Each structure stands twice: as structure tokens, then as C-alpha cells.
Amino acid sequence: MALPSYAGPLETFWYYAFRIFCGVVFIFLISPLLIIIPLSFNVEPYFSFTEGMLAFDPDAYSLRWYEEFFGSERWMNAIQNTFIVAVCSTILSMILGTLAALGLSRSELPFKGMIMGFLISPMIVPLIISAAGMFFFYSSLGISQSYLGLILAHTALGTPFVVITVTATLSGFDYNLVRAAASLGATPTYAFFKVTVPLILTGVISGGLFALMTSVDEVVVAIFIAGAEQRTVPMQMWAGIREQISPTILAVATLLVCMSILLLSTVEYLRRRSETIRGITPH
Amino acid sequence: MMANTVEAEGQLTPDEQKRLTADMHRSLRRKKIRAVFLVAPLLIFIMVTFVSPIATMLFRSVDNPQVSEYMPNTTAALAAWDADSNELPDETTYAALVEDLVVGRENHTIGKAATRLNYEKSQMRSLLTGTARKAGRLDPPYKEQLIKINAGWGDIDNWRVIKRESAPYTLSYYIAAFDMETTPSGEIKMLPEQQRVYLKMLWRTVWMSLLITALTLILGYPVSYLLASLPMGIANTLMILVLLPFWTSLLVRTSSWIALLQGQGVINDVLVWFGLVGDDNRLSMIYNATGTVITMTHILLPFMILPLYSVMKTIPPSYMRAARSLGATPFTAFFKVYLPQSVPGISAGAILVFILAIGYYITPALVGGQTGQFIGNMIAYHMQSSLNWGLAAALGVVLLALVLGIYALYSRLFGSNNQMTLR
Numbered sequence: 218m219a220l221p222s223y224a225g226p227l228e229t230f231w232y233y234a235f236r237i238f239c240g241v242v243f244i245f246l247i248s249p250l251l252i253i254i255p256l257s258f259n260v261e262p263y264f265s266f267t268e269g270m271l272a273f274d275p276d277a278y279s280l281r282w283y284e285e286f287f288g289s290e291r292w293m294n295a296i297q298n299t300f301i302v303a304v305c306s307t308i309l310s311m312i313l314g315t316l317a318a319l320g321l322s323r324s325e326l327p328f329k330g331m332i333m334g335f336l337i338s339p340m341i342v343p344l345i346i347s348a349a350g351m352f353f354f355y356s357s358l359g360i361s362q363s364y365l366g367l368i369l370a371h372t373a374l375g376t377p378f379v380v381i382t383v384t385a386t387l388s389g390f391d392y393n394l395v396r397a398a399a400s401l402g403a404t405p406t407y408a409f410f411k412v413t414v415p416l417i418l419t420g421v422i423s424g425g426l427f428a429l430m431t432s433v434d435e436v437v438v439a440i441f442i443a444g445a446e447q448r449t450v451p452m453q454m455w456a457g458i459r460e461q462i463s464p465t466i467l468a469v470a471t472l473l474v475c476m477s478i479l480l481l482s483t484v485e486y487l488r489r490r491s492e493t494i495r496g497i498t499p500h
Numbered sequence: 501m502m503a504n505t506v507e508a509e510g511q512l513t514p515d516e517q518k519r520l521t522a523d524m525h526r527s528l529r530r531k532k533i534r535a536v537f538l539v540a541p542l543l544i545f546i547m548v549t550f551v552s553p554i555a556t557m558l559f560r561s562v563d564n565p566q567v568s569e570y571m572p573n574t575t576a577a578l579a580a581w582d583a584d585s586n587e588l589p590d591e592t593t594y595a596a597l598v599e600d601l602v603v604g605r606e607n608h609t610i611g612k613a614a615t616r617l618n619y620e621k622s623q624m625r626s627l628l629t630g631t632a633r634k635a636g637r638l639d640p641p642y643k644e645q646l647i648k649i650n651a652g653w654g655d656i657d658n659w660r661v662i663k664r665e666s667a668p669y670t671l672s673y674y675i676a677a678f679d680m681e682t683t684p685s686g687e688i689k690m691l692p693e694q695q696r697v698y699l700k701m702l703w704r705t706v707w708m709s710l711l712i713t714a715l716t717l718i719l720g721y722p723v724s725y726l727l728a729s730l731p732m733g734i735a736n737t738l739m740i741l742v743l744l745p746f747w748t749s750l751l752v753r754t755s756s757w758i759a760l761l762q763g764q765g766v767i768n769d770v771l772v773w774f775g776l777v778g779d780d781n782r783l784s785m786i787y788n789a790t791g792t793v794i795t796m797t798h799i800l801l802p803f804m805i806l807p808l809y810s811v812m813k814t815i816p817p818s819y820m821r822a823a824r825s826l827g828a829t830p831f832t833a834f835f836k837v838y839l840p841q842s843v844p845g846i847s848a849g850a851i852l853v854f855i856l857a858i859g860y861y862i863t864p865a866l867v868g869g870q871t872g873q874f875i876g877n878m879i880a881y882h883m884q885s886s887l888n889w890g891l892a893a894a895l896g897v898v899l900l901a902l903v904l905g906i907y908a909l910y911s912r913l914f915g916s917n918n919q920m921t922l923r
Contacts, residue, residue, distance in 0.1 A: 242720075246745050250753070250756065252766060265766055321539060339550050342900060343860075343899060350555075437862060485743075
């Protein structure tokens with residue numbers, strides 16, 4: 218999209234104005250994530266830069282808030298809870314979602330549109346409504362304030378992502394490969410695990426990562442249906458921001474940004490791998 | 501269809517043909533059953549863990565058990581009383597009331613009925629609980645004594661409220677959710693202007709969501725255009741700047757905006773340092789509507805850029821060049837050729853951002869202060885603080901209806917083709 222040589226002054230102006238505008242938007246997008254990294258090393262209990270920090274005085278920086286984070290039983294407990302809930306709900310989402318996507322991709326399935334609508338409804342309904350409804354319902358079943366309740370809730374919120382990514386992967390799936398396997402004597406089960414699974418695995422895993430992220434980041438439903446014992450990292454952050462702002466929050470935030478970089482790279486890697494496998498070359 | 505072909509060739513006897521048709525039907529049915537069995541586990545799971553909670557909420561918004569359950573004798577006695585008769589109920593009703601109050605006080609349940617009635621008419625709570633304390637010491641006949649204890653028992657309007665709310669189902673939570681009230685005579689009318697809360701809140705939620713949607717479109721459109729027209733390598737690198745916020749926790753982004761926008765925050769510090777604003781005159785950009793709009797625009801911007809980008813990626817750049825070569829100015833070429841083709845992306849992005857924005861709760865609660873709260877915060881308030889769950893449920897149903905309505909309209913206009921599926 219280089220500027221053509223015949224461009225007039227007005228067009229040249231617009232060309233640069235447009236690029237500068239885009240640059241500003243990119244800065245707007247990324248600067249909040251970058252700004253918390255130096256702030257989390259602040260030696261003072263403030264949310265802003267001290268003079269010492271601006272002068273790059275090493276004494277103005279410290280690992281104080283990280284020590285506080287790793288030394289806090291509450292936070293460590295929260296990490297453990299987040300981990301338990303996220304892993305269980307992700308595995309459940311991946312199994313249920315993949316099976317459903319396999320069914321949805323078959324042309325014989327009746328009421329496909331309606332079923333799809335129900336299956337992705339947790340993604341469309343505002344979280345506050347899901348949270349309120351789950352609070353009423355799970356309390357009446359006696360599973361609110363329990364790991365089971367939280368895991369079931371997060372599984373419900375995570376499955377739409379798996380259903381959508383796996384259905385998308387299956388839409389480009391060549392069923393002749395399964396037929397070929399069958400014609401060579403493979404049983405349906407064998408063909409499924411040796412042919413279908415490797416081909417849709419990237420879709421399953423990236424859907425699973427979306428589900429994982431949903432659970433790790435989810436706070437609305439958690440504050441409604443989890444008890445003090447199931448307190449997750451987002452719940453602890455929510456309480457921390459509301460009660461008193463300490464840079465410990467920023468230390469946690471920095472670690473979470475690092476985690477999202479890791480997740481993003483994994484998803485991007487999977488996406489490219491899947492494109493290569495399916496023979497779609499990047500253009 | 502295949503059976504017909506075979507028949508035309510006349511190679512099968514009718515018997516064989518029938519068997520073949522039956523076989524095919526059976527095979528088709530087996531395939532259908534297999535597909536249903538694959539979908540069934542998740543469908544059942546979602547029905548139980550997600551759809552039934554929503555249905556419970558629908559039920560909660562009209563459910564009205566408190567009075568009939570905790571004041572059963574009064575409810576039964578009032579059934580015979582004509583609320584329009586302008587006469588107080590008879591002695592049997594008063595006797596039933598005393599019985600309910602005494603039992604209710606023993607079981608600590610009278611407070612629930614009192615709270616329920618207080619939603620309809622203030623002072624009902626103190627009327628019931630206050631009388632309940634003394635009811636145990638009374639002897640019949642009760643009518644005179646009760647009116648002496650509290651003149652409220654001589655007020656026909658109070659009895660009308662009790663009779664009305666002794667019905668097992670009620671629309672009164674919806675009436676409250678729309679800033680209306682039922683007068684003692686049973687008429688439904690709007691509350692006085694200064695007492696209206698929820699419609700105002702709903703309206704604010706809608707227009708702030710529209711504003712946020714417009715802002716994400718204004719910021720996101722040029723960026724998506726740039727990303728779609730740059731060479732793959734550079735575009736992929738710049739895409740990280742969009743995807744990284746997308747993958748970062750909502751709470752992380754909200755707390756970093758607190759660090760940026762607050763009075764002693766980074767942006768104000770920079771402005772003071774440059775001398776643009778005075779140190780004692782720092783801008784208040786957070787804990788108000790501005791804070792909510794800025795933060796939510798940042799959080800939702802990737803949801804606008806991603807669908808826009810995926811649509812723009814499919815628009816061949818040669819179209820614009822063709823328009824230019826035919827004499828169109830860059831502006832005409834853009835508005836006549838490019839923009840119309842990007843409409844599916846605009847609509848998908850806008851609907852996604854708007855639907856997400858309208859249901860927001862966390863960000864307005866943290867950075868919204870008084871003026872930046874959304875209807876979601878009202879629902880949370882009634883769920884957690886005021887414990888008026890019926891009203892919370894009714895507000896939730898109103899919000900849900902709004903979201904589903906918009907979604908249905910969108911599917912109708914643009915087809916249910918899933919641009920909404922993130923990428």
C-alpha cells in the first residue's frame with residue numbers, strides 16, 4: 218500500500234495522517250499493558266511513577282511486590298484454585314465440545330440451527346445474567362460455593378469456543394480420508410483416532426485454550442457462585458482493586474500479561490500449523 | 501432418489517426394491533442417531549448447567565411465594581374479601597392475621613413476608629414486624645385491638661396490598677423495573693420523575709454502549725484497513741498489538757487504566773509535567789462516565805478489529821485500483837467501492853461490541869464511579885446488597901430480552917453466518 222508516485226499533495230497528506238492515526242491507535246492498544254510492567258517494580262506503594270523511577274535510580278525499583286505476591290498464602294491459594302478449576306473445566310469443555318462439533322458437522326443431524334443456538338448461548342447471554350441465573354439454580358441444587366459448581370459453570374462458558382473452533386476445522390475436513398482408511402480395513406474407532414483426531418487436534422487445542430483463558434479470566438460468575446474457599450485469582454484481583462489498590466495487583470497483572478503472551482504465541486503457532494496441514498498457504 | 505433410479509432400470513423385483521428402501525432408511529436413521537448421540541452429551545450439559553439457570557431466573561422474576569407461604573391463614577381469609585368494597589375485612593381475617601403473625605414470629609419467617617410487602621408500600625415492614633411483637637399477648641376479638649396497636653390495620657389500602665401480593669405470581673417486579681408503581685386502587689402508573697431509576701439506567705447503558713461501539717469503529721476501521729492492506733509479514737507483526745490486549749485479562753486492563761487515568765496517575769502526571777494542566781487542577785478521567793467509556797473502548801476494540809479485518813482481507817485491492825483508473829478520486833473510490841464491501845465486517849463488529857458492552861458489569865463497577873454505572877451493576881446490587889432478587893431477575897430478563905432482540909435482528913438482516921466467531 219505504498220504511496221503511488223502520481224499522488225497529489227492532498228493525497229500525500231491523507232496518507233501520512235492515516236498512518237499517524239493508526240500509530241496512535243496501536244499505542245492506545247498496547248500502552249496500558251506496557252505501563253504496568255515498570256510500575257510493578259515500584260519501591261513505593263503507589264500506582265504512579267516516582268521521581269527516582271524516572272531518573273532510573275536503581276533504588277527506586279524493587280521486587281517488593283513480587284515477594285509479597287509469592288509470600289502471600291491468599292494469592293498462592295487463589296492460584297491453586299484457578300488452576301484446579303481451569304484445568305478441569307477445560308478438559309470437560311474439550312471433550313463435550315469436540316463430540317458435539319463432530320455431530321454438528323454431520324448433515325444428518327436434525328434441528329441443527331436450533332441446537333447450535335443453544336450450544337453457543339453461553340457466549341451471547343451477558344455474564345451478569347448467567348451469573349444471576351446460576352446463583353439461583355446452583356444454590357437450589359446445593360452446589361454453589363463448591364468447586365463442582367464453579368467447574369460446571371466455567372465448563373458451560375467455555376464449550377462454545379471449542380464447538381466453534383472444531384466446527385470450523387471440520388468444515389474444511391475431507392471425509393474421503395476417513396473413507397480411504399475404512400476401505401483399507403480400519404475400524405471406525407481406529408480411523409477416528411489415526412485420521413480424524415490428528416487433523417482436528419489443532420482446532421481442539423486452540424478451542425481448549427480459549428476455554429482455558431475464559432476460565433482463568435472469569436470473575437463475574439465466580440463472585441456470584443464461588444465461596445471464600447474457592448477464591449480464584451480474578452476474584453482476589455477484583456477484591457484487591459475494590460478494597461485498596463496495592464502494587465501487588467500490578468505484579469500479578471505483569472505475570473498475567475506474560476501468560477497471555479505465552480498463550481497468544483501458542484494459539485498463533487497452532488493456527489499456522491493448522492493452515493499448513495489443511496493446505497491453506499498464507500498469502 | 502436412488503431407489504427411483506434403480507426402479508427405472510427395472511433390475512430389481514418389487515420385493516428387493518422394498519428391502520433396499522428399508523435398508524437405506526435404516527442406514528440413514530442410524531447415521532442420524534449417531535449424530536444425535538454425539539451432540540447429546542453437550543446439549544444435555546448446557547441445558548442443565550446453563551439453560552435451566554436462565555429459566556430459573558425467568559421464573560424468579562414472576563414468582564411471589566412470600567405472602568401466601570408465610571401468611572397462609574390471612575391469604576385464605578382475604579380470598580373472600582372484596583378489595584373494592586371500601587370496607588375493612590371482617591373479624592375472621594383479623595384473627596387469621598394474628599395467628600400468622602404469632603406463628604411467623606416463632607419461625608422467624610414473618611420478616612420475609614414483611615420485606616416482600618415493603619417493596620410494594622413502605623411502612624409495611626414496620627407495620628407487620630411491630631404488630632407481630634405484640635400479637636402473642638392479644639385475646640379475641642382482635643379487630644379493634646390491632647387498629648389500636650397500629651392505625652395501619654384500619655387502612656384499607658394496606659389490606660389491598662396484602663391481598664394483591666398474596667397471589668402466587670406477580671408482575672410487580674417488572675412494574676418496578678420499568679419505574680412504574682401500582683396504586684392502591686390497582687392502577688399502574690409511572691413513578692414521579694425524580695424517583696425513576698431503572699429506565700434512566702437502561703437508557704444510559706444503551707447510549708454509552710452505542711458511544712463505545714462508535715468509538716471502537718472509528719478507531720478500529722482505519723487500523724483494520726491498514727492491517728488488511730499491508731504485506732503479510734508486517735501485518736502479522738502489527739496484529740500482535742491487537743491480539744495481545746485481546747488475550748490479556750480484563751482485570752489487568754482495567755487496573756492498568758486506573759494507574760493511567762487516576763488523579764495521581766500517569767496521564768495526569770505527564771500533563772502536569774508539560775504544564776498543560778495545573779497540579780491542583782488535575783483532570784478527573786476516572787470514577788465517572790469518561791473512565792468507563794475510555795476503558796471499555798480499549799477492552800472492546802479488538803472485538804471490532806478482528807471481524808473487520810477478516811472481512812477486509814477478502815476484498816481484492818484491485819477493485820480500488822480499477823475505480824481509480826476509471827477516474828474516481830481516492831474518496832469516491834473508497835466510499836463507492838471499498839466501504840460497501842466492508843459492511844458485513846462493520847455490522848458484525850458493531851453488533852458484537854454492542855452486545856458485549858451492554859451486559860458489562862466489572863469495568864463500570866471498578867472505574868465508573870456514580871455516573872458510569874450500567875444496568876448490570878444494578879442487577880448485581882439487587883443480587884448482593886439489597887437482596888431484592890425478584891427485581892434483579894426482572895431487570896435481568898429485560899436486559900436478556902434486549903440482547904436477544906438485537907441478536908435476532910442482526911441474524912435477520914445479515915444472516916446468521918458466524919462472523920461473531922472471533923476469527
